[in-house]
Amino acid sequence: MTENKHSILIVDDxxxxxxxxxxxxxxxxxxxxxxxxxxALDIALEKQPDVILLDVEMPEMNGYEVxxxxxxxxxxxxxxxxxxxxxxxxxxxxxxxxxxxxxxxxKPIDPVExxxxxxxxxxxxxxxxxxxxxxxxxxxxxMMVMSSSGELGVVLEFLRSAFSVQGLEGLGRHIINTLKxxxxxxxxxxxxxxxxxxxxxxxxxxxxxxxxxxLFKLKDGERFMERGPRxxxxxxxxxxxxxxxxxxxxEVRGRMKDNVAMLLEGxxxxxxxxxxxETQVQDLIDETQSVLANIKESQQKQMEQSIHVMxxxxxxxxxxxxxxxxxxxxEQVLMNIVQDGVSKSIKNVEKGNQVTEQFQHIAKTLEKLIx
Numbered sequence: 040m041t042e043n044k045h046s047i048l049i050v051d052d053x054x055x056x057x058x059x060x061x062x063x064x065x066x067x068x069x070x071x072x073x074x075x076x077x078x079a080l081d082i083a084l085e086k087q088p089d090v091i092l093l094d095v096e097m098p099e100m101n102g103y104e105v106x107x108x109x110x111x112x113x114x115x116x117x118x119x120x121x122x123x124x125x126x127x128x129x130x131x132x133x134x135x136x137x138x139x140x141x142x143x144x145x146k147p148i149d150p151v152e153x154x155x156x157x158x159x160x161x162x163x164x165x166x167x168x169x170x171x172x173x174x175x176x177x178x179x180x181x182m183m184v185m186s187s188s189g190e191l192g193v194v195l196e197f198l199r200s201a202f203s204v205q206g207l208e209g210l211g212r213h214i215i216n217t218l219k220x221x222x223x224x225x226x227x228x229x230x231x232x233x234x235x236x237x238x239x240x241x242x243x244x245x246x247x248x249x250x251x252x253x254l255f256k257l258k259d260g261e262r263f264m265e266r267g268p269r270x271x272x273x274x275x276x277x278x279x280x281x282x283x284x285x286x287x288x289x290e291v292r293g294r295m296k297d298n299v300a301m302l303l304e305g306x307x308x309x310x311x312x313x314x315x316x317e318t319q320v321q322d323l324i325d326e327t328q329s330v331l332a333n334i335k336e337s338q339q340k341q342m343e344q345s346i347h348v349m350x351x352x353x354x355x356x357x358x359x360x361x362x363x364x365x366x367x368x369x370e371q372v373l374m375n376i377v378q379d380g381v382s383k384s385i386k387n388v389e390k391g392n393q394v395t396e397q398f399q400h401i402a403k404t405l406e407k408l409i410x
Contacts, residue, residue, distance in 0.1 A: 044069040045161050048088040050079040050105065051123065052097045060092060060123075063150035064157060076100030080108055083115045090160045092144070092153070095124040095135070103138050110139035117167075119160040119247075123148065129256050132249060137266060141247035159248060167243040193221030194298050198305040202312070207232065211239035214279070214306055222295065227280040229254040230310065246280075254278045263296060270296070274303040276310060353377060 047064060048071040051057050061070050071088055073079035076097060083091065091109070095102040102122055109115045122135045125146040132143050141163070142156050197217045204213045211228055218224040219241045227246040230237045236255065240246040246254070257264060257271055258278050264271040270281040279299065285291050356377060365373075 045090070045157075046071060046086065046088040047157060048073060048079065048082055048086070048091045050074075050076070050091060050097075050102070051094040053094070056094065056123075059150075060148070060153060063148075063153045067154060068157065076102075076105040079105055080115075083109055083118060084112070087115070088118060089164060090119045090121060090157050092121050092123055092157070093140075095122055095126070095131075103134060106135075106138040106140060117164075119164055121156055121160060129253075132253060133266070136249050136253055137269070140249055142249050143252075156248065163243050163245060163247060166245060170242070170244055190222070190294065190298055193217060194301050194305070197221075197302050201305055201309040204309075207237050207310075210306060210309060211237055214277075214302070215239050215241040217302065218281075218299065222298070223283075224295075224299075225282045227251075227254065227282075229258070229278045231255075231258070231276045231278075232310070242282075250280060254280055262300075272296075272299060272303060274300070275307045277303055277307055279303060349377070349380070 044067070046069040049057050049060050050073045051060070052074055054074075057072055057074070061072070064070065071082055071086055073082050076099060079091070079093070082088070093102045093105060097105075102124075106120050106122075109118060109120065116139075119142075120140045121142040121144055122140045123144045123146065124131060124135075127145045135143055141160060144153065144156060197213070201210070201213060204210050207230055211230055214228050215226050218226050225241050227238065227240045227250045229246075229251065230239075236251075238246045238251050238254070240250070254271070255278075258273055260271075260273060262273055264273075265284075268282065268284050270284045272279045272281070281299070284295065353374070356373065
């Protein structure tokens, strides 16, 4: 194994496919090869690769069976599995996810996509290790106190504190942390807004690409979708994937579903209250900017009219001086009075412009805050 390179195990019964994948990634990664499922299990147990590229369709033992055995063995359970298949259906991908896959590559494979997906898998593994080491003692202590008040207390505490978290990042983390610390639930959550899609995971920080895709593809399905220990709950623009629902006790399972549904309903309300508030503030800003633009245009016309009036007054005075027989000094005194009045009038208009500019600055600042 090459030092300082992450190791990738390619499992495929086709020598041509192995060669193609190897050529695509060998410059960046250390490559191991297995042509059947049993050999893959042996190599994975001995070499502990970082990622396994696992062909679905193989004789004797298919990719799903190999993955099941890898995930059932504690020594190989944490290895990221990327399935390689010619089938691009939701059912096929659900089957891959059910046995523990983290991503899917569809044949024919793009060499750039292979390297990209492998790199994403490695980054997720690193994030997972960092999260496991990270100590969030203050939050965990608060969650321990909260969980002691009972299952419903978890929901009530979530609803109480949901409106104090900051932004979508804060809301997403609040959901998965509450479920993990309050109920021991490992989960992924997806929040969808007009500005984009946001995904969070309690175990690895960021959900796997396959988890993200499944949540998005199934968002318009039923409210509850169950597959063994996994449960997907859709609530408006929020979808939640629970990975470890208790299968043995149907009463506990039913109660947990109800509690989590209440929690997500509160999260949805928090999400849309923020969106409504942002829309209302944006409408107010747009209206304010429109009014300020009209004021500025009116002030500009007022200044032009004032200057025009003053110019006419000066011309009339000059014509009047000729008939009054005033000395040059007397004419100059009167002209100075008029010019002083003109200057004061212009300054007053300019002060009005400064006030308008200050309001425009406030409107721009508010717009930056809501974005």
